[in-house]
Each structure stands twice: as C-alpha cells, then as structure tokens.
Amino acid sequence: MAGEPEERREKRFSRRRLLGAAGIASAGAVVGGALGATRGPGSSSDDSGASAVLASAALSFYGVHQAGIATPAQDRMVFAAFDVTASNAGELREMLDRWTVASAAMAAGRQVADTEAEPLAPPEDTGEAVGLPAAQLTVTVGFGPSLFDSRFGLSSRRPAKLVELPHFAGDQLDPQRSGGDICIQACANDPQVAFHAVRNLARLGRGTAALRWLQLGFGRTSSTSTSQGTPRNLFGFKDGTNNIKAEDTAAMRDFVWVGTDSDQAWMAGGSYLVARRINMHIETWDRDSLRDQEDVFGRVKLTGAPLGMGHEFDTVDLAAGNPDGTMVVPANAHIRLAAAASNGGARILRRGYSFTDGISEVTGDLEAGLFFICYQNDPERQFIALQKQLAANDALNEYIVHTGSGIFACPGGIAEGRSWSSPLFD
C-alpha cells in the first residue's frame, strides 16, 4: 500500500495527539494512599461520585514497595504465570527492562509506547485500552523458584525463604495451572485495562517468555484497607473480615514486608506471594442448610458476625461453649482454624478474587471458586503452616478443592529509572 493518499495521512492522528485529546490521566493525576476517605466499612461498592473518580485514577508505579500489595484491592484481576524460554540471561534482562517501562506507562494510563504511529509496522500497543482511564491499574511482578535454577545463572540470588510449597492433604493440582518462572498480577477497576496490561507484557515477552497459565478474577474477596467493606465470596459469606489492613503498619511490617535482614538484599521491601486456585463445589454448598453453612465458617451468614456475637467486627470468643457442651464456634470451623490465635499469632495479607470459568467438562458443574492470593514475609511460618492445619481439619474441605498453586518472590519497589531486572542482575 505505497502511495498513501495525502488525505488519509493527514487524518491519521498520532498517538501523542490522541493521548492529549483524550485527557488520559498523567502522573499529575496520581492518587497515592489517600483512598480511605470516601468509603466506610459498611459500604460495599462504589456508590459515590468521589469514589468513582478515585476508581478511575492512576496509582503510582514506583516506590519503596511494589504497587498491588498494600494497594486497596481493586475490583478485577488478571493473573499470569510465564515460563522463561530465553536462551540466555541477557534476553531475560532485556525483557524485564521492557516490561518495567511498559508497566509504568500503563499504570499511568498511557499506552505501552508513546511514539508516533508507523503505518508499515505493527502498532506498539494493542490499543484496546485507548480512551479508558488508568482504573487504578497495578502491575506486580514475582519470581518463582524455578527461575533460580541453572539456566540464567541466578541460583545464588534465590532467597532462602522462597521454598517450594509442599503437597497438602486434598490437593488436586493441575500442572497446567501451577508454577511458573515469573508471575504478573495485574489489578484494576476495569477488566479490559487489566487484560490489556497482561496481553501487552506477553507480547513484549514473545520469544523470551511464554504464557503458562492465566486466571481472571472478579469481585475481590478480601478487603485490604479500612476504607473497604468486606466483600462476599461465592459461598455468600463475608470473607476477610480479619484480614491485615494496609493502614496497620505494624502488622504490615511484622507479617508482609521483607525487612533488610533477608539473605537477599533485593527482597527488602518485597513480599512472598502464594496463589491457590480453589474450586468451590457451589452446587453442593447450595444444598447445605443455613445452620451448617454457618457452622462451617463460624460466622453468621448475613451479618458476618462470629457465631455468638452480634456484629461483623466483634472479636470472636473461641473458648465460648454452649450449655449442651458444644463449642459456639465449632472445633473445625474455618475461622477457628484460620485465626491467628490458632496459628502462633501468624497472619497473612489476603488479596484474592472470585472466578468462574464456565462449566466443568467432566462434571457439568459450574467451574467457579476463589483465586486465593496472599502476601507474607515468611511462607513456611505463615501460609504453609496455616494451610497444613486447614487441609487437615477445616470443615470447608468438604466443599472446596485446590486445583492450582504457585509461589513467587516479589521484589521491593523500584525508583523511577530502575528496572525489574535489577533484583536479579545488578
């Protein structure tokens, strides 16, 4: 198509011009941690104008910590795990450099590359997010244990605490939904924005990293800020009432952020991400009585109050007994086994999402559940210890099965001009 008509050339907007015209959020519109003011713990959705504006804003990509961990959980998620297929470390490094620049641009509401359109080349950005706001996009990277094998000379960079997860009782893990050398957690309040981010990173990684698995999530299943109401999971229960909140800086320091005492300096300010795809047998659950459902969780379904208490945020009394000798919160209730008091004080920051992936070809049931994500600074002492206890005793096990799994070391945040390759190669 040589000889493009002059008229067409003139009418073709440059990306830069369009970006300006569309008024897409730039760095000047970045909203930091000030999301708390508009929503009280009792509200559960964006029902005010102020929160709608915040929901479309841009969050800072740079900082001491990566965005997407302490960030108040956005409403949608796309999680991707990649196998690195590069033939050498240099290719991996360059890809991480490209990913960093692109992620920062997308988080600011811009396209992957802010260059003039070149008609004879493929567009540098796939384009489906043009005109959409930043929607609080966060892009968070993590490195799996397998990345630290012999391929890229990274074995000396592997943090001691990045352990492989053991087999837990009841696990039915699908290898095609587990593991991976690198993970990307993209969260936003618009699913097209989150999908656009993962798709464009996958594209920038072509030849260097191949998508291994991908999971979409909707309806965050935990609140991670005191500004957010507690959402409900697909069993209809409020989930994450006692989650660590980002405002609790002591708990974030004690349980989430890796300190400067790590064997790997690059993990300072980082955290370890555990992902578990948990299928929920919702058809079976829906046939269970309300009382049994409440005994399974240890909470009143509608209010979210611990059994024996009147309000969601009342402190549970795990010692309380009924006149007939039974416990008010049954011995195998989920909240009893998951409570910090039952786990040597250990807590985790949960940041999961509900999912549904159509209908199981095997059973004909809805393929739906919880894509569980948690952050912690010591997986062995936190998630692994907790999950061992839950896998052995939790009354919920009758209704769930873990079908996917991954663990990743998420490095600390970076300053502008730095790259995700720094933790591995600098």
Added chain:
Amino acid sequence: MAGEPEERREKRFSRRRLLGAAGIASAGAVVGGALGATRGPGSSSDDSGASAVLASAALSFYGVHQAGIATPAQDRMVFAAFDVTASNAGELREMLDRWTVASAAMAAGRQVADTEAEPLAPPEDTGEAVGLPAAQLTVTVGFGPSLFDSRFGLSSRRPAKLVELPHFAGDQLDPQRSGGDICIQACANDPQVAFHAVRNLARLGRGTAALRWLQLGFGRTSSTSTSQGTPRNLFGFKDGTNNIKAEDTAAMRDFVWVGTDSDQAWMAGGSYLVARRINMHIETWDRDSLRDQEDVFGRVKLTGAPLGMGHEFDTVDLAAGNPDGTMVVPANAHIRLAAAASNGGARILRRGYSFTDGISEVTGDLEAGLFFICYQNDPERQFIALQKQLAANDALNEYIVHTGSGIFACPGGIAEGRSWSSPLFD
C-alpha cells in the same frame, strides 16, 4: 444441631431486616430510559459521580419489551444456555414461573426470595450479592429451536422466523458451546451481580434444566445508546460505531422488535437473539502492521474514523477511490461488507462483549475474542444474510474463527404478575 442457643438465635438477622438495613435499591430507585444525560458520545467510562449512581441503580424488569435489549449495554455479561431435562411440560412451566419471580426480584436488587431465614433449610438465595446494588441487572430469556420439538407439546408455538442457523464458511463450532433449549442473558455493571443471577436461576432449575454452556463477557463491544461512547474490541478498534441506538425508535421498530404481524402472537414486542462466540487470533493480529489492520476494518485505529474521513461518526464513502485506482475503503474491508448499504439496507442491534478464557490448551495462545450478540426481527434477512457475506469475503476472517453459536426467540416483555411461561403455555 437442635437446641440452638438463644443468644445465637437472637443475633441472627432476618433477611428482611438486613435488606432494609443495607438500603438496597427497591422499586422506588428504578431508573428507566433516562440514562442519557451524563455521558456524551466522547466519553468512554464511568467518570462522573452521577453516572456511578446510575450504574448501581435498578432497572425495571417489566414492560412492553424485555429489559436487556434496548437497555444501554451494561459493562459485564454472563450468558447461559440450558438444556431442558424436565419430564413434562408442567415442570418446565413451573420453572419458568419461578425464574420470572426470581429475576424480577434480583433486578430490583433483592434476593431471590424475601423470606425469613430458616436455619435448618438451605438458604433460598446463595447470598453473594447481599449488600451489592442492583447494578442495572437485566435478565433476558430466549427460547431455542430445540425447545419446540415434541417433548413439551410446543411445536405449534414455534415462530416461523426462528430458523436454525446454517453452516457458514469457516465455522468451527464446538457443540459444547452451541445451541440450547433456553438462554439467559444476564447483564450488569458488577460481574458478581450478573453471575449471581445465572447461578440462582440454574439452582432454581435443578432437575428441570441443566446448564449447557456459560460465557462470561467484559467490556461491552457495542454502544447501544447515544449516551454511550463507542468501546474498543480486543483488536483495539472502535466497534459498533454505526450500531442501532435505542433512541432511534424507527430503526428499533424496523429492525429489532417483532411486530403484531408475527405468526406467534407471543413474539409481539420480542426479538430474535443470535449469539456467536468468535475467537480472535490476537497474537497474529498483533504482528500485523497498523496500515493493514486499518485496511481490514476500513477505519483509522485510534480515532475510529472511516478511512478517508476525519471523525468517527463521519459517513463512510464506500465509492471513494485513490488516485492509483484502489478503493479508499478496500473491497474486503469489514465495514464495507457489514454496512447496511451492502446488505439491502438490513441492520442489526449488536450487544456483544469481549471475553478471555485463559490459554488454549491446544495452541498455547490466549483464548480470547468477542462474544457477539445481536438482536433482530428477521434472522434470515438480517444476521444470516449478513454473515453469509462476511464469511465469504471479510478480510477479518484471517484473524477470527467462530467457535460457538446459538439462536433464540426472546418473547415480548411481561407485565407484573405475568410469567415467562405465558408465551409458551397460555
């Protein structure tokens, strides 16, 4: 668990009380067709407080037409097709009665059943939408050709225009994603609300209808109202610029709504729904040059303007030629072949959504695309004629493949107190 402690019983909120406390939208908050004021054609997202309030409001379930057709397209969709497994017509009729009551309640932001909780029985509502606003939920029902076979004595009720779709060139339809006796299109601005609706209908239908397939959609791919900006599909192009808009009552009458002249009186005010799951080979597309992409669609990528024109809503000049003798809009460009002028004036109301369902186990590519839905009053003359032309000649065919298909007769709307069973049995 007999002998429930008095304390626990007292603390258990009734559903009715909780509904009141949560301030869930009731009929008084119903918003009709007055959604136009807050968004101009240039805006593409909920960025104003007023639109956020509207986005969470309840829409009327009852009326001359079913909601979910002319309704300005919400942001999320769950589409389900069911096989009726009932052993007799009475069971089908009763299920449709239950579905009607439940759908009306959910559209109003209420639970399936507004009854006191009964601890020893399964909850009547699965609960995950408690506390969420109505989010403009619409639940639209349609009946497939197979429903009118001999099983339920309905063969005389089959509309003549409810024809089976023919095989189109290039079709690679998966039987597990095609057909069905009944479809439910649930759309809302919150995916958990849309999922909740389909899940609860599936539950109410247990033993009478089995889920056959299910598709989640995000990011509507057409505007169906002058109040909405034109969204982008996963190829990064604005899609649906020339779609029928609900405000164009003449076009709605001529092309969408079935009139009183139908051979089946129950179709008056109804419409025929065609669904097509269209996988997009986005990895291949992303390697194509910008100019080729624009020639495939016949539009400028960033602005959405027809080739040769400056603005999205400029009228395309299909006759315009370049000095070198080629056409400005190529002969096989999508917008040329899809234009009403190329199809004897026929138009359709498109109401589709983007989807992504993880990674293809066969190719390793992203399983993503467009879940195309259109409404019309004469499928043979509209979708079928149009698709025959597109399947034979459309430049887009290099990048897409149709993998799922269904056609359904959506009856007219109902008045309060009436049921979806009326069209079939009254």
